[in-house]
Amino acid sequence: xxxxxxxxxxxxxxxxxxxxxxxxxxxxxxxxxxxxxxxxxxxxxxxxxxxxxxxxxxxxxxxxxxxxxxxxxxxxxxxxxxxxxxxxxxxxxxxxxxxxxxxxxxxxxxxxxxxxxxxxxxxxxxxxxxxxxxxxxxxxxxxxxxxxxxxxxxxxxxxxxxxxxxxxxxxxxxxxxxxxxxxxxxxxxxxxxxxxxxxxxxxxxxxxxxxxxxxxxxxxxxxxxxxxxxxxxxxxxxxxxxxxxxxxxxxxxxxxxxxxxxxxxxxxxxxxxxxxxxxxxxxxxxxxxxxxxxxxxxxxxxxxxxxxxxxxxxxxxxxxxxxxxxxxxxxxxxxxxxxxxxxxxxxxxxxxxxx
Numbered sequence: 001x002x003x004x005x006x007x008x009x010x011x012x013x014x015x016x017x018x019x020x021x022x023x024x025x026x027x028x029x030x031x032x033x034x035x036x037x038x039x040x041x042x043x044x045x046x047x048x049x050x051x052x053x054x055x056x057x058x059x060x061x062x063x064x065x066x067x068x069x070x071x072x073x074x075x076x077x078x079x080x081x082x083x084x085x086x087x088x089x090x091x092x093x094x095x096x097x098x099x100x101x102x103x104x105x106x107x108x109x110x111x112x113x114x115x116x117x118x119x120x121x122x123x124x125x126x127x128x129x130x131x132x133x134x135x136x137x138x139x140x141x142x143x144x145x146x147x148x149x150x151x152x153x154x155x156x157x158x159x160x161x162x163x164x165x166x167x168x169x170x171x172x173x174x175x176x177x178x179x180x181x182x183x184x185x186x187x188x189x190x191x192x193x194x195x196x197x198x199x200x201x202x203x204x205x206x207x208x209x210x211x212x213x214x215x216x217x218x219x220x221x222x223x224x225x226x227x228x229x230x231x232x233x234x235x236x237x238x239x240x241x242x243x244x245x246x247x248x249x250x251x252x253x254x255x256x257x258x259x260x261x262x263x264x265x266x267x268x269x270x271x272x273x274x275x276x277x278x279x280x281x282x283x284x285x286x287x288x289x290x291x292x293x294x295x296x297x298x299x300x301x302x303x304x305x306x307x308x309x310x311x312x313x314x315x316x317x318x319x320x321x322x323x324x325x326x327x328x329x330x331x332x333x334x335x336x337x338x339x340x341x342x343x344x345x346x347x348x349x350x351x352x353x354x355x
Contacts (some may be wrong), residue, residue, distance in 0.1 A: 002025055002026065002027040002061065002062060002156070002157060002189040003023075003024070003025035003048060003059070003060070003061055003157065003189070003191070004023075004024055004025075004058075004059075004060040005021055005022060005023040005024070005025070005044070005048070005057070005058075005059055005060075005246075006022055006057055006058045006059075006060075007020055007021075007022060007056060007057035007058070008020070008021040008022075008039075008044070008047060008056070008057035008058075008059070008289060009021075009052045009054060009055045009056040009057055010037050010043055010047065010052065010055055010213075011055055012056050012264065015042045016213050016275070017043040017213055018040045018043055018044060018047075018054070018107050018213045019212075019213045019214050020057075020214070021040070021044060021057070021213075021214070021215055021315040022215070023208060023215060023218065025105040025189065025191060025206075026205070026206065027189050028187045028188070028189055028204050029189065029190075029206060030180075030183055030190045030191075030192065030203060030204045030206070031190070031191050031192075031204060031205065031206045031207070031208060032116075032191075032192055032193075032194055032199075032200035032203065032204035032206070032207045032208065033045060033191065033192070033193045033194070033208050033210060034195070034197065034200040034208065034210070034236075035195065035209060035210035035211055035216075035236075036195060036211065036236070037195060038211050039210040039211050039213065040213040040214075041193045041194075041210050041211060042161055042162075042193050045159055045161055045191060046161075047157050048076070048157070048159060048191065049074070049076050049078055050066070050069060050070055050073075050074050050076070050222070051071060051072035051078075053068075053081075054067070054236050054318060055337070059275070059306070061074055061075075061076075061156065061157065062156060069138060073158070074157075075081035075153070075154075075155050075156045076148030076155050076157045076158070076159055076203050076308065077151060077153060077155035077157070077158045077159065078145070078150060078159045078160075078161070079146050079147055079150050079159070079160040079161070079163050080161055080163075081163060081165045083134070083142045083143060083144060083145070083146045083162055084100070084146065085134040085142060085145060085149075085306060086134075087122070087133070087134055087135065089133075089134075090130065090131050090132060090133060090308055091121070091126065091129050091130050091131070091132050091133075091134070091137070091145050092117055092121075092130040092144055094134070094149050095117045095120055095121070095145065095148045095149045095152050096116075096117050096152065096158070097149065097152075098149060098153040098289050099113050099116065099117075099150050099152055099153065100113065104119065110304075116152060117130075117148075117152065118130070120148040120151055120152055121148065122132065123148065123151075123182065123183070123185070123186075124144040124145070124147060124148045125144070126129075126141060126144055126145065126148070129141065130173070138171075138175065139167045139168075139171060140171045140175055143163060143164070143167065143175060144175075144178075146163075147160075147163075147179075147182075151186075151188075154300050155188070156188075156189065157188070157190070157191065158188050158190040158191070159188045159190075159191050159192070160190065160191070160192035160193065160213055161192075161193045162192075162193050162194055163175075163179075163192060164176065164194075164199065165194075170194055174195075176199055176202055176203050176204070177202075179203060179205070180203050192204075197236065197238055198236050199239075200221070201221045201225065201246065202221075202354075204221060205220065206219065206220060207219065207220070207221055208217065209224060209233055209236065209237075210231075211232055211236075215227060215232070216230060216233050217229040217233050224237060225237050225323060227236070227350075228350075230291070230344075230348070231267055231269070231344050234269050234342070234344075235269070237299055238271060238315075239271065239272050239315065240269050240270070240271055240272075241268075241269070241270045241271070241272065241275070241314050242267060242268065242269055243267075243268050243312050244266070244267055244268070245265065245266055245268050246263045246265045246266075247266055247343070249329075265345065266343040266344060266345050266346070267343065268341065268342075268343050268353070269342045269343070269344065270314075270338045270341035270342070271317075271340065272302065272315045272316050272317035273317045274338060274339050274340035274341060275314060275315070275316035275318075275336055275337075275338060276316075276318075276336065276337045276338075276339060277303065277305075277316055277318055277322065277326065277335070277336055278334065278335045278336075279325070279326065279329055279331060279334060279335070281335045284338055285293060286335025286337050287307055287308075287309070287335060287336050287337075287348065288308045288309070288333065288334075288335055289306060289307045289308060289314065289333070289334060289335070289336050290305060290306050290308065290332055290333055290334075291304075291305055291306040291326075291332045291333075291334060292304045292306055292313075292330075294323065296320065296323075298320075299319065299320050300317055300318065300319060300320060300325040301317075301318055301319075301320050301322075302315065302316070302317055303315070303316045303317075303318060304316075305334070305336060307336070314336060316336065338353070340352075341353045
C-alpha cells in the first residue's frame with residue numbers, strides 16, 4: 001500500500017472534522033474521497049499532504065511514518081481546484097518552477113529541465129502553448145498545466161482537491177476521461193477529493209465514502225454502488241426513491257403512514273432506473289400509479305408518479321421511446337414495477353426485493 005492512515009482524529013475548535021479514520025490506499029491506483037460538504041474529505045487530503053497536522057493518529061507513506069514530516073519531504077504533488085498558477089509566468093516556467101527551486105546539488109541542468117518540461121507538455125497535450133501566460137488559457141488548459149507542474153517534481157503520490165470543480169459540465173467530462181487515460185499511462189498513486197458521485201464512479205479505481213468525519217464504506221465503484229454498506233451510502237450514490245413501509249408476509253404494504261417511520265418494518269430503496277412503467281397489469285404484479293409530471297432529458301425521460309394506494313411519490317427514469325408510447329395512449333394512470341429494489345430492516349440488514 002502507498003498510504004496507510006491509522007486512527008486519524010482532527011478537530012477545528014468544537015467541530016470534529018475527522019474521527020478515528022483508518023484507511024489503506026493502494027499503490028498505483030486512483031482513490032476518490034467522496035462525501036457531502038463537511039464530511040472531512042479535504043481535511044484528510046491536506047493531512048496526507050502535510051498541510052494539516054492531525055490531533056492523533058499516523059500517516060505512513062510507502063512504509064515510512066510521515067506524520068511529522070514537512071510537505072516538501074513527503075514527495076507529494078498537489079493540484080488545487082483553482083489551479084494556483086503563477087500569473088506572471090509562462091506555461092513552461094510554471095511547470096519548471098518546482099525543478100528550478102530545488103537545492104543546487106539536486107537541481108537538474110537547464111537542458112534537463114527543458115527536456116523534462118517538454119515531455120510533460122506532450123503528456124498533457126499542450127506542447128504548442130509553452131509560451132502562453134495563464135490568462136491566455138481556457139480553464140481546462142490551466143488545470144492540465146497545474147497537473148503537469150505537480151508531476152514535474154516526480155512525486156510518489158499525486159493529490160487533487162476537487163480538480164474539476166471550477167470547470168463547466170462539458171469540460172469536466174472531457175477532463176475526467178483525460179485524467180483516467182493519463183493515469184493509465186503513468187500509474188502514479190493518486191488521491192482526489194470530489195463531492196460529485198458520477199465523477200468518482202467514472203474516474204476512480206477505489207472510492208472512500210466519508211460522512212461527518214467517519215468512513216462509511218471503502219470499495220470499487222461497482223461494490224459501493226451495487227452493495228452499499230448502509231442507507232447513507234445508498235442514498236448518496238445517485239438518485240434514489242426512499243420510503244418507509246411494512247412487510248406483510250413478504251408483501252410491501254404501501255398503506256403505512258410515511259410520517260411515522262418508527263412504526264415501519266423497513267426502509268425501501270429503489271433507483272429511478274429500476275422503476276418500470278407499464279400500461280397494463282398483465283401479471284398482476286404492478287402497482288397502480290398516477291403520472292404527475294415529466295422532464296425530457298435527452299434520450300431519457302424522468303417521470304414523477306404517485307401510487308394510488310398509500311400516496312407514495314415515485315421517480316422513474318425511462319427511455320424516451322417508452323414515454324412516447326405512454327403519451328400516444330394519453331394515459332395518466334399506469335402501473336409501476338420495481339426491479340433491483342432493496343430493503344433495509346430495523347436490524348440493519350440489506351435484502352433484495354422485487355414485486
